Amino acid sequence: MLLKMFVKFSMIGLSGVGVNMAVYVPLMAMGVNYMTAAVISFLAAVTNNFVWNLLWTFKGRALDKSLKRKYITFVACSTVNLVANLMILRLLVEQLGMNATFAQLIAIGATGALNFALNYAITFSDRRSRREEAATTHEACNYSNI
Secondary structure (H helix, E strand, O other), X not given: OHHHHHHHXXXXXXXXXXXXXXXXXXXXXXXXXXXXXXXXXXXXXXXXXXXXXXXXXXXXXXXXXXXXXXXXXXXXXXXXXXXXXXXXXXXXXXHOOOOHHHHHHHHHHHHHHHHHHHHHHHHOOOHHHHHHHHHHHHHHHHHHOO
């Protein structure tokens, strides 16, 4: 189940990469600084990714959380991911002299597992559902002894 979610998350991440790059590349062509372009393209991609992960990857999880709370948490987790992305991007461009567009693709790929782990464990955590399931299982076990 976790692997299936990771595959879905990755597929949505690829669509997010498409959104990200569709914003990043034109901004770079307009002379926007690569770091600024990375932040703006992140903001465009994060909502795309949230909607699709909510509807597909993590459908039915974290039902005890409001949509607003999930979105804010998703953006917060994605921001942590963005910081990691920017650190890798800066290293690749400024220290290793890599092309900024290619470096952005590498940075996005390198931070994908971190993003999944944060969103699985925090944004779409199913803690209440697990407690309820455990209580239901416990009650069923008690009645079977009668």
